[in-house]
Amino acid sequence: MADDLVTLTIDGHEVSVPKGTTLLEAAKTIGEQVPHYCYHPGLSSPAMCRLCLVEVEGAPKPMPSCVTTVMEGQVVRTMSEEAKGHREGVLEFYLLNHPLDCPICDMSGECDLQDYVHLEGRKQGRGVEPKRVFGRDDFGGDVLFYGDRCVMCTRCVRFMSEVEQDERLTVVERGNRSVIDTFFTEGLEGTNWHGNIVDICPVGALVSKDFLYKARAWDLDHTPSVCASCSQGCNVMLHTRDNLVHRVKPRENLEVNGWWMCDHGRMDYEWINDGNRLEAPLISEDGVSRRAVGWKDALGELLGRAEELEAASVRAVASARASNEDLGALAELVGALGGGETVFRSPRAQEELVLKGFPKLARRKDLAPNVKGAELLGMRRVGDDAGAGGLDSVAEHGSIVIVLGDVLADQGEDFGAGADLYVYLGTHDSPAAKHADIVLPVTSHAEQEGTFTNHEGRVQRFWPALQPPGMARPAWLILGALDAELTGEGAPETAAELFGKLSDAVPAFGGLTYPDLGTQGASAKVGAGAGS
Ligand code: SF4
Ligand code: SF4
Known part of the structure; x- marks a missing residue:
């Protein structure tokens, strides 16, 4: 060694x-x-x-x-002075042509040229010649190119040829006139990973159309998270301001996504900002109108109605977008209500999109982050390859039906109409929640702490980046409180505590704790099964 x-x-x-x-x-x-x-x-x-x-x-x-x-x-x-002197000279060359447009440049505040010049550059420039002018070009997809700012590092060209392996960019012209250009008129259109070239451009030459002029870099808070848009589980940073997600950036994890993420996941954040949220528990007495109540009343009503149903059969359906903690708490509650089946659903894509130059990374077919977690918790998957249907047994055979985090978009308004007690926990309302007797508002993964288990069994933590709307609370907290009332055991107060309970009960999670997971996650024992 x-x-x-x-x-x-x-x-x-x-x-x-x-x-x-x-x-x-x-x-x-x-x-x-x-x-x-x-x-x-x-x-x-x-x-x-x-x-x-x-x-x-x-x-x-x-x-x-x-x-x-x-x-x-x-x-x-x-x-040393000598090393810094050499670099100062190189930086001076870069500034001969680079415009001093930091006040209107999207990269300002996170630009390597700006930072290096402040660290090691000359105090005054000596260039007197007019600067070279290229102007702005639309490269297609989400990318705008500001040629004047380019430092010709060719990272973007090499990403497209070496990592995405779809050569859409090249250097044209020579010497001082060198500039990045697209081969074809479609530019980056139709490629699936091009957002990464904006991340790795060290200056403001490549910028995101989606983020353009939305916020200054120094106004954004960064919270480590996990992409919730497929089962790969890319490590990401949520960049937020004013309680909104403004952009999503990849976070380095060589075991999962390297330095990269796909464009689908990068752009799939607007739903988190959707203001049309469930903000208070709702109770329906006549199956038509709903009234908002406090948490104590909502949970009391739910427990009271459940108690009236002797020998109830319980059926629960969960979304694979829910965390391990949420799913574990749901399974516990189903057991405490007398036992029954919990199934899960995940939307599916037609094909997997593999990043050829980093093949352990792919946009997976399962478009939810916690399919493996649901499987490890012993839940049965329902639905066809497009993630729809498969809920007949739930709707028809459950006298108590609980739905967690599944908007049921493909279900008709009659869903749950035959149940004696239908409880819907969601971030957003859904037509299929029309017959819900009790609607409980829950937080999204961006508003709570928790873990997802990715497609190969890596358990990864995410942290709260936003304040929850209104009275919304994490599903594990609500379900854990209900379970505690039924069993007489203490309710979990933190996500870490609940994960600890899961870790004790489910062999696959055996031994793992939040500190073990750290910021990069750790592998579950995938073959160890679901436990009791
Ligand atoms: S990554 Fe940015 S600075 Fe580097 S060559 Fe491409 S456009 Fe120019
Ligand atoms: S590959 Fe999956 S997890 Fe990674 S960014 Fe894309 S959608 Fe998100």
Whole structure:
């Protein structure tokens, strides 16, 4: 093992890193971020931006740290006056043509050119020649190109050719006139991963049409989360302001999504901001009109009506968009009400979209994040390949019917009409909740803490990014309180506590705790089964 390690000195610190590590990556181990544009850990390294120059003792010239690999006994200075002087010169070249339009640039506040110039650039520019002008181009899809701002790092070109493996971008012209362009008139239209080129563009040359002029980078809060739009479980950051999600960005996790996410997941956030939400518990006495009540009254009514139904058969249907905690609490409640079956549904896509250059990542057919979690909890999947139907047994055979987080869009208004007690827990109202005796408002995953289990059994946490609307509460909290009333056991007070109970009861989750999951998740024991 030790033979595979190389020991060198970087900025006075002795470090040991695996053979083949670049100086740029080795410097990160002591917290030094050497400025760079063309280098990206998920792409090849052309060493063309010349910004990552560092001083290596004994070398006749400054070395590009993104392609120079470590050597035993090497002495490297990344922050010496000489190294910074070289980089200052390179930055000055970039500013010869780059417009100083930071006040109107979408990238301002998170731009590598802005940051590096503040860190290491000259205080005043010396350029007197007019700047080169390219103007703005629509690259198709969600991407606008501001050619004047481009620093020609070619990250976008390499992403499309190496990772998406659909060559839609190239460099045309030469020298000072070099510019990024699309091959065909359709540009990026029809590609499925192009939002990533906006993320990796180090400056404001590629911007998202969807996000354009929506918010300044420094006004956004960032909350780690998990994409809820398919069972891949890409790690993401929700960027929020004024209690709204303004954009979704991928969060690095080499086990799941690397640095990337698909365009479908990136754009599937407006439903979280939809203001047409259920905000208070609703009770229907005559099956027609509903009245809003407080939580105590709603839960008391539900328990009272359930008690009147002797030998009730309980049927529950859950959405695979619900968290492990929500689903686990639902299964517990069904048991406490006398036992019955809980089924789940997930919308399905016709095909899987694999990211060819990073094939462990695909937009999966299951368009919900917690299909595996529902399976591990012993729930039976219903519905055809398009995720519709399959609910006849629920509607017809349950005298108590509970629906969790499933908008039942494909169900008619008669759904649940024959049940003695129909309880609907949802973020939004649904025509199929028309006959619900009790409607309970729940939070979305962006408003609560919890976990999803992705398609290969990785359990991953998400955190609350938004305030819930009105009286909406996490489903696990509501269901846990009902269960506690029926069983006399204490109600779980936190999602971590509830996950701990799941972990004890379900072999597949055996031993896992929230601290074990951290920010990157951990694998469930997929073969271990659902437990009792
Ligand atoms: S558009 Fe952005 S990512 Fe592409 S070459 Fe220019 S600076 Fe680099
Ligand atoms: S691949 Fe799936 S989880 Fe990842 S961003 Fe796309 S929809 Fe979301």
